[in-house]
Structure formats: C-alpha cells, structure tokens
Amino acid sequence: xxxxxxxxxxxxxxxxxxxxxxxxxxxxxxxxxxxxxxxxxxxxxxxxxxxxxxxxxxxxxxxxxxxxxxxxxxxxxxxxxxxxxxxxxxxxxxxxxxxxxxxxxxxxxxxxxxxxxxxxxxxxxxxxxxxxxxxxxxxxxxxxxxxxxxxxxxxxxxxxxxxxxxxxxxxxxxxxxxxxxxxxxxxxxxxxxxxxxxxxxxxxxxxxxxxxxxxxxxxxxxxxxxxxxxxxxxxxxxxxxxxxxxxxxxxxxxxxxxxxxxxxxxxxxxxxxxxxxxxxxxxxxxxxxxxxxxxxxxxxxxxxxxxxxxxxxxxxxxxxxxxxxxxxxxxxxxxxxxxxxxxxxxxxxxxxxxxxxxxx
Numbered sequence: 100x101x102x103x104x105x106x107x108x109x110x111x112x113x114x115x116x117x118x119x120x121x122x123x124x125x126x127x128x129x130x131x132x133x134x135x136x137x138x139x140x141x142x143x144x145x146x147x148x149x150x151x152x153x154x155x156x157x158x159x160x161x162x163x164x165x166x167x168x169x170x171x172x173x174x175x176x177x178x179x180x181x182x183x184x185x186x187x188x189x190x191x192x193x194x195x196x197x198x199x200x201x202x203x204x205x206x207x208x209x210x211x212x213x214x215x216x217x218x219x220x221x222x223x224x225x226x227x228x229x230x231x232x233x234x235x236x237x238x239x240x241x242x243x244x245x246x247x248x249x250x251x252x253x254x255x256x257x258x259x260x261x262x263x264x265x266x267x268x269x270x271x272x273x274x275x276x277x278x279x280x281x282x283x284x285x286x287x288x289x290x291x292x293x294x295x296x297x298x299x300x301x302x303x304x305x306x307x308x309x310x311x312x313x314x315x316x317x318x319x320x321x322x323x324x325x326x327x328x329x330x331x332x333x334x335x336x337x338x339x340x341x342x343x344x345x346x347x348x349x350x351x352x353x354x355x356x357x358x359x360x361x362x363x364x365x366x367x368x369x370x371x372x373x374x375x376x377x378x379x380x381x382x383x384x385x386x387x388x389x390x391x392x393x394x395x396x397x398x399x400x401x402x403x404x405x406x407x408x409x410x411x412x413x414x415x416x417x418x419x420x421x422x423x424x425x426x427x428x429x430x431x432x433x434x435x436x437x438x439x440x441x442x443x444x445x446x447x448x449x450x451x452x453x454x455x456x457x458x459x
Contacts, residue, residue: 101136109133111140137168138242158199158239159185159192165239175326176319184232189214199240201247208233212253226253261385262392269446274380280372282348283362286312287390289443290339291412294366294387295319296330303357305349311340314413320365335413340436342444401442407435 101111109132112125128139141164142156166181185192191207212229230252240247263271268288275284286292286300295317304313314337318327330336349361364372373387391412398408 101130101133101140103133104129109136111136113140113143138164141167156196156243157193158196158236161196161243162192162235162239165235165242168242174328175321179321180231181235184235187211187214188232196240196243196245199245199247201250204236204247205250208250208252226256229253230255261383262389262396263383263385264393264397265446267383267385268393268397268443270380270382271377272443272447273449274376274382278372278376280364280369280376282345282352283364283369283387284373284390285345285348285443286341287387288393289345289440290341291391291394291408292339293317293331293335293391293413294369296335296413297369298360298362298364298366299327299330300361301358302349302352302354302361305346305361307346307350310343310346311338313338318360318366320367325365330413332413334410337410337413339411340433340440342440344444344447398439398442403439403442404435407439411436411439 101109103109108129110127110129112127114123115126116124118124126140126143128136128143130136130139138161142160162181162185166178166185169181170178188211189207191203191210194203208229211232212224212226214224233250233252237247237250271284271288275281283292283294283297286297287294290312292314296314299316299318300312300314304315306312314330314335316327317330317335318325320326352361354361362369370387374384377384394412395408399405
C-alpha cells in the first residue's frame with residue numbers, strides 16, 4: 100500500500116529481489132494520489148517486472164489491480180464479491196482498456212446477465228448482480244480516467260419483505276426458546292443486531308450492571324477462513340440495552356474466558372439453523388435479517404421514538420429511518436429501551452391476549 104511523502108505525493112514500492120548481502124531491493128512508484136501510486140506498482144507486478152503502458156493493459160489486469168488496491172480497505176465479503184465477478188465475467192475482461200466502448204460494454208453486460216446456465220436450462224443473473232458487476236467495472240475505468248457515460252442497466256427488483264409482526268414474532272420467540280440460537284434471535288429482534296455483529300460479541304462486551312452490550316466488531320467467514328472487522332458503519336459501533344432475560348441467557352452460556360465469543364456459529368450457520376427451525380415448526384419462512392425489519396416496524400407501530408430506533412439499529416443514513424438525523428443521549432436511550440424491551444417481552448408471554456396488547 101502507498102504511503103504519503105512529506106512533499107504530499109504518494110509512493111508505493113515493489114520488492115524486486117535482494118542484493119549479494121541479502122538486502123532487499125525495491126522499485127518505487129510515485130504519484131499524486133494513493134490509488135495512482137498503488138496502481139502503478141500493481142501493474143508493474145502484473146507485468147512480471149516490466150513497465151506496462153496503459154494501451155497494453157487489459158480490463159482484467161486493471162480490475163485485479165483495483166481489487167488489490169482496495170484489499171484491507173473494503174470488507175472481506177466485498178473483496179470476495181469483486182473476485183467472483185472477475186472470475187465469472189468472461190472473455191470481455193481481456194479487452195484492452197483503450198478498446199473499451201459504451202457499445203461493447205453494454206453488449207458484455209447483456210451477455211453476463213444471461214450467462215448463468217445450469218443443467219442445460221437458462222438461468223439469468225439477477226438485476227442486482229448485473230448492476231454490481233457494472234459498478235465494479237465502472238470504478239476500474241474511472242481509476243484509469245475512462246468515462247463512458249450512461250449505460251442501460253436492468254431495473255432494480257422490488258423486494259417483498261416477509262417481516263414478522265406481533266403474532267408471528269410471538270410464535271418465533273416460543274419455538275426458538277431453549278434452542279442454540281435463541282440468543283441471536285432475541286438480539287436481532289430486541290436490539291436489531293446484524294448476524295456478523297452477533298457473531299462478533301465477546302463476553303467482555305456485556306455490562307451486567309448497566310444492562311448493556313457494546314457492539315465493537317463484526318465476525319464472519321469466507322470459505323474456511325474466519326475474519327473480524329469493524330462494524331458496517333461508524334454508527335454501527337454502538338451500545339444497546341438488553342433485558343434481564345437476555346443477560347441471564349448470556350451469563351449462563353458456558354465459557355472459560357471473557358475474551359471468548361458468546362456465539363460460536365458463523366453468520367451463514369445462523370441463517371441455516373433459523374430457517375430449519377421455522378420449517379420444522381410450520382412457521383412462515385423469512386430471512387434472519389427480517390428480524391431487523393421487525394425491530395423497526397413493530398416499535399414504530401408502538402410509538403417508540405424514531406431516533407431510538409435509528410440509533411440502536413446502528414443506521415448512519417437518514418434514508419433508512421428519517422429525513423433528519425439527530426443525536427440522542429445515552430440517558431434517553433436507557434429510558435426508551437425500557438419501553439421498547441417491554442414491547443417484546445410482552446410478546447414472549449405465552450398467555451398474552453389481544454386485550455393485553457391493546458392496553459399496551
């Protein structure tokens with residue numbers, strides 16, 4: 100990765116060998132921006148030690164250089180998605196940069212959409228997959244000062260969410276009670292935690308006296324390798340307040356050290372177990388992530404302060420929750436959390452009646 104020099108320019112270095120005394124020899128590349136310096140170094144490496152002129156660089160080489168320049172900056176899952184696009188896009192990526200045009204890129208994107216075929220049957224890629232591929236290619240082209248103008252992309256699909264509401268949530272709480280993923284289900288619903296945030300919780304993040312949990316990290320797995328990273332956004336690094344019931348479940352979870360992760364499963368395994376238990380008990384299928392939608396929808400319907408919902412949910416953009424983002428004090432969060440948690444606790448009661456819920 101490039102580093103900034105005292106003169107303001109950026110320098111990236113490539114190890115090209117060692118001298119007779121074993122001292123490492125580097126080739127340096129300087130540029131006005133960090134990306135340009137990294138790109139120059141990476142294209143040098145891709146050219147096997149030869150300086151590569153832009154007219155000789157293929158879109159594939161430029162894409163690999165772009166991906167490498169973002170490794171360590173973007174999340175591992177994003178990098179993995181970029182590599183999947185590079186692997187599956189096809190021969191068009193071998194086109195030289197200066198031969199890329201609006202027409203041939205449009206044609207390549209259309210072919211990419213209809214490339215997925217399985218068992219002889221046509222299987223198109225989703226509009227989202229095509230748009231993601233274009234987003235990557237466009238970023239690569241822009242890094243190389245190439246602007247093609249507007250490209251026609253498939254229309255975004257309207258997503259139909261299967262958000263569990265009061266009765267569905269009550270059933271979910273009942274069937275997951277005592278299971279290995281009861282804690283994740285409750286944390287996703289009561290506190291709007293994402294799967295990775297749940298997997299990233301350590302016992303040391305729990306404050307039993309203040310009844311709160313600090314969200315400090317996200318943990319996941321790509322292939323056979325685990326990774327730990329910062330939460331999704333700056334606002335995702337937050338504090339949430341939980342009920343005595345959830346605290347006791349965590350306290351009673353076996354562990355030998357406070358540094359251990361509370362939940363040993365991976366995010367994907369949470370999803371698989373969640374869907375399996377829903378199916379086994381004949382409940383409507385929904386995504387584990389839909390519990391975050393439940394957090395917003397149910398609390399909004401019960402008149403909970405929208406800023407509490409946005410802050411606890413860890414959303415940094417006002418597009419999700421409201422048009423103007425405001426700060427909210429921890430004392431206010433604590434007061435609102437008591438009311439918010441009581442809403443979900445009432446749904447956990449097996450004898451709760453419609454009249455009792457109306458009274459709330």
